[in-house]
């Protein structure tokens with residue numbers, strides 16, 4: 001199938017460059033020829049982005065390990081779902097309203113909204129990053145614009161999750177991606193279901209006042225006992241797992257695999273963060289479809305900043321209880337000016353050294369860490385970095401030579417290239433590779449290493465990694481054969 005797909009691409013290109021078609025595929029050093037074609041993109045002063053787009057769209061990309069489910073669905077799909085539900089959009093706030101209520105602003109059907117080009121375009125800017133930079137309009141700071149998008153589409157995002165997973169799968173297959181590890185959702189339990197308001201207040205205060213790991217452990221022990229003994233807690237975790245198994249049906253094929261992470265949201269009260277984490281660990285224990293736990297939401301939020309070390313200690317406690325459960329953490333998604341300088345000193349190192357993160361999401365502020373060399377050494381040995389160039393540029397304004405990619409790369413920290421929220425960013429994984437190549441010009445061999453890293457540093461079981469790696473070998477053979485043909489045609 002793939003061979004045919006690539007061959008038809010080649011036929012098209014042959015027409016484009018006005019050449020006849022070679023009857024046989026060439027033998028020889030296809031990897032070298034592919035590398036030479038890639039290098040050719042840099043012949044002029046400015047990289048040939050069109051050629052890089054073609055090259056990386058076709059290139060096998062292994063896995064996407066930093067992938068948020070709801071942020072990966074495009075607005076157009078969400079609007080289709082709103083329409084299916086016969087819900088409306090408020091024409092002033094652009095929020096979803098399930099029932100038509102014309103008390104204030106007019107509630108429009110999706111068709112009515114799309115028919116009004118001004119309103120539709122405005123919605124696209126609010127529900128995604130579209131047109132943020134390419135025309136002048138009233139707008140929020142980029143990080144607010146980005147994170148607010150989730151508030152707009154959250155009422156609909158989990159309504160058709162089985163459909164959404166299939167859309168993500170099809171998109172992945174179309175750009176030669178074999179594996180996605182998606183941050184799906186919280187398990188969804190609330191601490192208020194299990195504790196009264198006085199107890200919640202007390203635990204939140206005590207957790208925030210605890211100044212050592214031991215003190216935090218003692219409190220988490222007390223909280224955990226309540227949950228462990230609650231049939232309702234365990235039943236809800238199992239319901240979450242069952243629902244996930246139902247939604248996942250039919251997703252995996254011989255050549256495509258999808259797995260999931262669950263997470264806590266870092267901008268809520270400590271007891272709720274721990275509830276999400278413990279429920280997450282229990283869920284991961286219950287199904288091979290869930291492969292890890294994460295912590296998400298803006299790291300510069302006031303609660304996220306004030307409770308950062310406490311959150312890391314929660315992970316530390318859970319790591320001793322559940323040593324086999326994988327964790328990757330958003331850490332260092334910050335930059336100078338966004339928070340006080342003291343907040344830039346320790347987030348990545350605590351994620352690695354206290355929380356035991358096996359992968360770090362973003363790691364953009366590594367240059368400002370207190371002991372960067374020790375940290376890089378630790379990361380090199382124990383953790384991979386998930387690099388999200390589009391997201392970092394939009395949310396943090398950190399791009400090109402300001403981005404620490406080159407530091408990680410030169411130091412030998414394992415790197416994986418990922419998308420973060422390709423629906424909000426209106427991009428895809430191939431585009432992340434184009435940015436990587438056009439900005440930093442790593443060798444083709446290095447790029448291949450990143451692709452294999454995306455399987456090696458995934459949280460898949462060893463046998464699954466071996467299988468996908470072997471498939472990647474074959475995919476690269478086909479790709480390199482195609483690219484060496486293209487190189488000849490372009491000569």
Ligand SMILES: [Zn+2]
Nearest residue numbers: 068330361420
């Ligand atoms: Zn993320």
